[in-house]
Amino acid sequence: MGYVVIYAQFPKRWGAYMKFEYVQCKEDIQKYAVLPLIDKYLTGLPIFNPEVYCYGKRRSDFIPPNIIAKATSLMQSLALTSYAKIEELNSNTIFTSIVGNSISQESFRQKLDDISKTIGLDKIIDDSNIELLKSANIDTVWYAGKEYYTLDIDVTPFINEDCNKEGVSYTYKRKDGYAPIMGYLGEYGLAYDLRPGSQHSEKGAVEFLNRCISLTDRLGIQRSNILLRVDSGHDATKFINACLNLNINFILKKNIRNKNVFLREWMPYVKRNIRPEINEDNGVKIYRYIDENKPYGIKSENLKQLNVFIEEISNDNKQLRFPVLPTDDLFGREPWINYSVESYITNIKIFDNEFKECTDQNKYIIECVNIYRDHATCEQFHSEEKTDMNMELLPSKYFKTNAFILQLSVLAFNVLRILGNLALINDSSIQHHKYPIISRIRIKTVIEKICNIPCKVAKHARKIVLKIGKYCKVFKIYKKNYNL
Secondary structure, eight states, X not given: OOEEEEEEEOXXXXXSEEEEEEEOOXXXXXXXXXXXXXXXXXXXXXXXXXXXXXXXXXXXXXXXXXXXXXXXXXXXXXXXXXXTHHHHHTTOHHHHHHHXXXXXXXXXXXXXXXXXXXXXXXXXXXXXXXXXXXXXXOOOEEETTEEEEEEEEEEOXXXXXXXXXXXXXXXXXXSEEEOOEEEEETTEEEEEEOOBTTSOTTTTHHHHXXXXXXXXXXXXXXXXXXXXXXXXXXOSHHHHHHHHHTTOEEEEEOOOSOHHHHHHHHHHHHHHHOOOEEETTTTEEEEEEEEOSOGGGOOOSSOEEEEEEEEEEOTTOOOOSSOOOTTOTTTTTOTXXXXXXXXXXXXXXXXXXXXXXXXXXXHHHHHHHHHHHGGGHHHHHHHIIIIISOOSSOXXXXXXXXXXXXXXXXXXXXXXXXXXXXXXXXXXXXXXXXXXXXXXXXXXXXXXXXXXXXXXXXXXXXEEEEEOOTTOTTHHHHHHHTTO
């Protein structure tokens, strides 16, 4: 047992010196006291059932694939995604007690490559996620007099530069990487699908949408209560027809291919017939208009195209972004005004406080635009997945292995979200001082304040006892889940 003595000098008014000692004790003190709690949520899910894998030949040092899968999920919940991190966890008594034994880095890498070749792995992960989401409290939102379950589908780039990984190619962010498509039901992950970086957003989007709706059906959610929000990358006839055939509510941002031509055709009509909303502070006029023509010739009574035209005075005396004809009465005389347009396609209905359908065109458009703007929340979910959980740099050089690792991460994401919601209920210190009530906390905060808590490990009466600090407020979460 070694001793290290440190002398800390304080100001003279406090006294001379304060002496500290470092002593290496005999007790086993480890990080990640949350691992048994995470394992409790993961245990029993189909992906961790040994019967779903084909073992083949077994050796004396054989490690079951379900143990490798569980070790991967445990590492993802701690934001440890590199293969080398398994060596760090091999010295953790809590981790090795859960997985049964230590796992070398080479075996971990090889076994993951073998697991990724299992047939029907996507369906098994979806079945596991459904079982996990049944224990979660998926919140609904009220939009314009109706209750919805929000479903956000979006493509986000995973930048993996300067590597030779399979499937890495030039993304729309002008950098090499992957372009996975992700679906979120409320604040929980629903399904992930890894795709090459050069793949267009719309390619395979209809199949992914059908997959997400089949999962919501299994959760017992009626399709009339689903509100789908997608960006302009999915503005296609095939995708809109798929939404209509599935009988779901949706709002989609339209991709105006040539805005200059669109503005030239519509701005004269809009300025003559629509009364604008004027903001005198910054000189902005907003014209809202519902196009009676069905987008792309799709025959549906509820389908509408909403257009929002913005007229803004330019203070820096810039010219318009499109050519100005000298004979043009509208634009030729107003070179100091900038015009822009946003367009949306939707089939939702807006109701007032008396549950009557809204007939005011201006109010209807304002409500729809506000609904779509909440779609930006899923961008924060992308950030939590990529940055907080360190999933952006996928570890393997094989595409199938990386696809399996990404799809498996949806389980860790949802478990951390469940723990974060429990912390909001049981720990008042997590609530931010600037806001009286917050609805969720970031995954990074969950990992820092809940997952990284140290504990003292003691073995007694054929069980492992984890002793948490006396002033640890997060202990309430453990107490509630284990009925202590």
